[in-house]
Amino acid sequence: MKSEFPILQQDINGHPLVYLDNGATTQKPRSVIEAVKRYYEWDNANVHRGVHTLGSRATDAYEGAREKVARFLNAASSRQIIFTRGTTTALNLVASGYARQTLREGDEIVITPMEHHSNLIPWQQAAKATGATLKYIPLQPNGTVALEDVEATVTERTKIVSITYVSNVLGTINPIAEIAKIAHRKGAILVVDGAQSTPHMKVDVQALDVDFYAFSGHKMCAPTGIGALYGKAQLLEQMEPIEFGGEMIDFVELHDSTWKELPWKFEGGTPIIAGAVGLGAAIDFLEQIGMDNIERHEHKLVKYAMERLSEIDGITIYGPSAEQRAGLVTFNLGDVHPHDVATVLDTEGIAVRAGHHCCQPLMRWLKASATARASFYLYNTEQDIDRLAESLVKTKEFFGYESIG
């Protein structure tokens, strides 16, 4: 599998690269790189306007990618797929285009303390602008969400529940279908941050019955700068665009204008055409391997990683058991600061993330100012985890952590 990814063929600091920062972004297979290259070499033009051949090809490529995304998420129609720059833009679109226009003073937005800043700050801002209240579902000690707590926090005044499918720090997989039932029973809509779930497991937005679902392409083998928002048709119809300009209009008069139909009314300006083409190629690549196979592979890896890392003296692993988590492990190595851990691992050719992972409230909940995170993808192997574990032991010896502090 690694042979499909040109970037993984190199040595870093004299060691074969072990890339374990997939929660941040993933590497791109040859087929995706080729698809983007071919698009620019053969089909590039602006979409939805040129009468010429390239214009038609570019439009077909762009809209073809939308069809692929719709099928990938099992959306009822590709009209319900809006291309965005990524998860952050998609969630902001819901917070600005839906929340700010529908929330009234006294209404509630419910989220959790495990949200990425992208699924937290847009709601803070929407609450401030509308007078709505932002509420948090408490977390269990192992970093999971209990349905009783969802039931207790979501009230008749709650209009929006927004939660991540998979935590980028804890790895927790949240029970989205059950949360959707509770939210709907109380008259709220459910928004799901799918940044860490979409690349790693089969997602069926209709079976989950979510109202909005956001994800990023670059975390699933596609280029940066492309992602999508799925929404239920009647909600999207009801929403106002937040970006105005070319591409999204129907008729323009001197003092008024009308919008195109879904999904184009939300895609002002020349869209990210090559990015969408790359996303389409990434979906082809992932589907060829099979999302179930990817999920199984990562589950095996995370189980192995939890076993191997637990053997290291002085390590703290955050989050639930391997059974309840996706393919990532967040940890601290005694008193060695995670930046120091990451620097030592880097000299061994191993890339991990260190810091607060854009989750400052969650870091406070964990009582850690920063943590280190190894996150896996389809190209990682048990040997990669062996290298990580061995290097962590070396790190510990190097810092002689027992005497620090």
Added chain:
Amino acid sequence: MSQLDDLYRRVIMDHYKTPRNRGELEDGSVTVNLNNPTCGDRISLQLQLEDGIVRNVKFTGEGCSISMSSASMMTEAVMGKTGEEALALADKFSALMKGEDVQFDDYEDVEALSGVNKFPARIKCATLAWNALRKGVEQGSGKHEGIEE
């Protein structure tokens, strides 16, 4: 791990494990709180400036070995210096981080951090304390003049 040995020299680990001037000052001092939003390192620096001279300086905070050892070294380097001398040292430190060949004659410990420039992602860790110093001296001299008037 020679590259590592280079980065984490004995002197750095020494400052990390037994930081100098760690703590808080009494009233009458300037306090600067700075953090690195991307990584969560934070420092609270307190300066006592009298007649334009750094009479005392202390810090608290949390962060990696580079940021905390740099803070410890910085406090020793600027103790007893004039505000201008302290700012000149901060400039010198910036030059050190750019890989320039500079010497800290009065306080050579700081030169141990020269290896950081080979780890671009860690430069902001090393400069945090010096940025706090800059702010503190600027604030402190403003305040000092205010009292004089």
